[in-house]
Amino acid sequence: MLPTLGGRIQTRIVLLAVIGGLVTLAITPVLPLPAGTTLSNAYRDTFIILAAVAVIGIVWEFFYHLIMQWRWEKDWPTFFGFITMINEGAVIWALLHFKKIPGIVGTVPTAAFVIDFVLVWVAVWLWANGPMRVINIRWRFFGGRLV
C-alpha cells in the first residue's frame, strides 16, 4: 500500500467498521467462550474489542507513518500490513489481560480472542489489498483517503 497518514487512519476506521464488523457479526456466535455466556454479552465484548483495535490503532498509525519515513519509497509493503497483526494483537491482549479495556465483563479466553482478532485482521488486510480498489477507484491514488 501507498498510504498517507490521513489515509491510513480513514482506511483503518472504515474497514474495521465495515469488514471487521461483518466478520465479528459472523464469528462471535461460534467463538469458544465459557459455557453460559449469552450471545448479547459475547457480541458486546467482541465489538468492544473491535472498537479498541480501531481506537488504539490510530496511535499505531502515527508510529507506522514514522517508520515509513525511513523507507526511500515511502511505501508500506503488503507484508507489513499483515505482520503488524502481532504487535497490535499483543497490546490488545495485554490490555484485556489487565482489564484495561472499559466495558468488557469477565475474562475473554485467549483462544477466542486470537480467533476473533486474526480473522478480523486477515479479512481487512485481504480486502485492502484487492477488492477495495473496486469499491472506490480513487482510494489507491489518494493514499487510502476516503473523504
Add this chain to the structure above:
Amino acid sequence: MSESPTELGSIDPSIPATIMRERPAAAPAEGGAPPGSGDLTDELLTSDQWTDAMLQAAGIPVADVPLVSIGGGIGSFVTVDYLRIAGVPTSRIAVLSNLDFPWQTYEYLTRVSQIPRPERIRSDSASRPDNIWGFPSYALTEAFADGKWGELWHVFVEPMWADYYTPKAGRVFAGLERESKRIGWDQMLVKGQVRMVRKRYGGGYFVILTPKAGVTPTKRVAYRAEYVHLAVGYPGLRYLKELQDFRTEHKDYYHVVSAYEEHEHIYEAARTKPITVMLRGGGIVASRVLQRLMDDRENHGLQTHIVHVFRTFIDKAHSPNEQSLRAWNKRKGGHGFAYQGFNYPKSVWGGQLKSEMRRLEGEARATRYKEMGGTNTPWRRRWQAQMNQGRREGWYQIMQGTVDDMRIGGDGKIVSVVKSKSQPGPIEISADYIIDCTGLEADIAEHRVLKDLLDHSGVGRNPTGRLDVERTFELRGTASGPGVIYASGATTLGGYFPGVDTFLGLQVAAQEIADDLARRGFCKKIGTFRSISQWFKWARNKQP
C-alpha cells in the same frame, strides 16, 4: 496465453527501425495551399484561432466528434478506457493515430530494448492498463491462470525477501488486446498523422488529420471537438553528442547504436567471436542490455567482454541532493547504479510523495523531481549475481567517466577517450560495439503537434520544460470557450504528478481527466455502484 506475437500484436516489418524515424520530419517552412484545395491555406497556417468558414474556404471537410484523443498509444487507450467505463459511447470519441493498436510502439520499444514477450517489464503488479481497478493484479491473475501460486507469496514478501513482482510483457499485451476489443477501440480509431490542433472561434478545437494518401478525397480532414486529449508519447530520442558526432562523421550506424534501435546484430556478432561491447548509461535499459549480454555469455559459453561507463557513478547508498546521508532520504546504490524498484519512489503513484508533489510549485517542485528521479534501475538478485561473477572473472568492467572523443583505432575498433574522475589523464578504451543506453529524450518542441501548440495555443512549459498541466491534466492556457485540452504521458513530466510516463501514471491522469469531464457533464462520474457493476462487466468480458 500465447507468448508469441499474435497477428494483431505482431510487429509490422515496415515499421521503421528507430523511434526517431517514426516521427514526422521537421516541418519545412510551409507555404499555404490555395483555397478550396482541401489543404492548409496561409490563413489557416498563420491564425491562432479558426472559424468554421475558414475551413470551408480551404475545402477541408469537418467531422464533429465531442472528444478526440491524439496519439493512439497506451496513453490514449487508458484514458479512453476510463471514459468508456464512465458511460461514453464509441460514437462520441475518436482516436487519431498512426498506430494499428495501442501497444504497438510500446511493444516495439520493449522488444528492441531486450524485453520480448516472455520477459518481465519493470512495472507493478497492480498497474494494469487493461483494468482501471488494478484488481485482480497481474500476480493474482498469473497465480490463477497459470497455477503459479508462488507469485502470491512473491507479492506477499516483496520487496524485502523477493524482488518486486513484475508482469511478463506478453501478459500485458494480451490483456490490452482483450480490453481493446471489449471497449470497441477499432470503432473509435481513425488512422492518419495528426498535423495540428487549433482553437475554434465559438469554443472547442479543430484537429487536423492527414490520412494515408488516397484514403480520403482531400489531403486533410478536420475534427471539430469540444475536448481534445493529447497522448503523443515521447517527442523523440536524443543521442549522446559524441556518439551522434561519430555516427555522422563515419556514417557508422552499425557499430554505434542506441538501445532503442534494432541491434540484434551485436548479440549475433558476440556468438561468432569474442568481442568487446561498451555500454553507456545506468538505467533500466542498460541493465536489460547487460543482462542479455551476460545471459548469452552464460548460455552459449561466449567470451564477450563488457565495459560499462557511467557518467554519474553511484558507489553506495546516497541521499540525492544532500551533502550527507540522511536516514529518511536514503536510496540504495552500488557499482555505478542507483537502485530503486520503479522509475520513481513507489509512493508517487498514490501515497505520501504524490500528496506532497501535488502541493509544490515552481523551483521547489523541480528540485524534488531531481531528488526522486534521475537515472536508476531495480536491484534484482539475478542481475547482482551475474554482475558479481563478471567483475570477479574480469569480463565485466565498470568505470565512471565521460567520453571526450571517439575515433577508429588501428585494429578497426572504436576507441573512446574517457575522462574519469578516478584517474588523472584520459583513458583509451577500445570496443567493437558501443550501445547507448542513456535514453535521452528530445525536447517537446521537436514533436510537430506540440510545437504547433506551443506556437499557437498559449500553452506554457512547466518547471522541467515539458507541457504545463493543471492537477486535472488540463493544459494551462488552452481553454477555448467550454473546450479543454488535456494531456497525459511523458510530455507532462514535471507537473503536479511525477510518475506520468508509466502505466499507473497514465491511469492516475485518466482518472483526473475523466473526473474533470464528469464535472463538465461529458460523462458520468464513476462512483461505487458504477465501479462495481463495470468491474463485473470487465470480469465477464462484456462491453461497458
